[in-house]
Amino acid sequence: MFSDQVESFSGPTMGSTYSVKYVQRRGTPAKEDLQRESEAILAELDRQLSTYRADSDIERFNALPAGSCAPVPASVRELVAAGERLSVESEGALDLTIGPLLDLWGFGSHSHGEQVPDAGAIAAARQRVGHQHLRIDGKQLCKDAPVQVDFNSIAAGHAVDRVVARLEALGVDSYLVEITGELKARGHKPDGTPWRIAIEAPHDNERVAQKIIALDGYGVSTSGDYRNFFEQDGKRYSHTVDPQSGAPVVHRLAAVTVVDPSALRADGLSTILMVLGDERGLVFAERQGIAAFLVIREDQGFITKSTAAFDRLFGAGDKQ
Known part of the structure; x- marks a missing residue:
């Protein structure tokens, strides 16, 4: 008697890691075949896109x-x-x-x-x-100028979309694919529950869940300035650099999560909102109908804000 079950595989990629969880059904290719197909895509993208x-x-x-x-x-x-x-x-x-x-x-x-x-x-x-x-x-x-291209703001999201498309073509209909922190999920687990992921609260040295969301057919990307920064003369410099000012951003937005059917687009939009900051970013996200969840520094703590599109997908939750 064959029963559906969750299988998984993982490995190194893009200077970080990837993981794939999926529901193995009768007729789904063997795990080794799915892993080989996934890693072939990741290796190809590394040869093409790596800086x-x-x-x-x-x-x-x-x-x-x-x-x-x-x-x-x-x-x-x-x-x-x-x-x-x-x-x-x-x-x-x-x-x-x-x-x-x-x-x-x-x-x-x-x-x-x-x-x-x-x-x-x-x-x-x-x-x-x-x-x-x-x-x-x-x-x-x-x-026409000595420019250099760096895909780091969208490459991982693109990789997720590529791996997901290949898994679906091979008959996988329920999965959670994560590549260097960008992810996408579809379908349900054998017990009928959805794939759930945690949006992290922005703490420098520990991982704490800020909000849990259930995904079905959406990619998710989170950008934040709380892990990659340096301090000089008492001032903190974020790794998020504004292309127009040429300097790290200075605003209250600590982290932002974007949900979109395209993991590539979620990846790029989370970078855009980190550059724009909490005020301009929220206006931009609402105007564009982007599902976004923002964690904003206020006094000694944080407050959260979400867009109407995010609330329609996941509920308003707490707006502390």
Whole structure:
């Protein structure tokens, strides 16, 4: 007698980890086959998108001078186009070419330690930032300035969407896929309960659940400034850098969670809202119909706010 059961596999990827939980049914491929298929996608994306390996497709493009074009895989073009849409939508709050500024402040893949740069160095780095310097020409990616592309704000979400699409094509209809913290879930477990995930409260050194939500067909991304930062002369500098000011953001938003059918879009939107902050971010999210849950610093503690779209999905909950 075959009964449905939850199976899982996991491993390292993108400098972090991934995990897949799914319901194994009669006729579902063997776990080893699903793991091999998933890891083949992750390995391919690493070869294409990683800024931590000089032989990746995007790093080879990044090494080219201004005025260059190079053929790139379809997924690279797809991500550049997605980044362009998010950048236009957010009026520049997300920019895939922000790498030189992240490196300058010590948060990038090619940085040399955390530091507070002077205004001249920021101005010079900003000359090498701007999605408008990129264009797609057929199967080629071109640049008219010496910009470099960094997909870290959307690559993990894209990886989730790719793995999920492959699992569904192979007949998996209930799953929870998590890649470096970005995730998506669909369906129910054998006992009929939904997949649930915890939205973390922003504590520097411990993991505490702020809210538990049940997911079915949605991707989730959380961005926060509470783990990756440095302090100098008593001031805290977040790893979230505003492409327009060239400096780390200064506002009360400690963390934001975005829920969207596309994990890629959730990934990008959570970055955008962290850049915009609690006030501008909430206005933007409401205007765009984004399901977002914000954790905001107030006095010595935190308050939470959620958008109408989030409340429709998960209930208003506590607005302490």
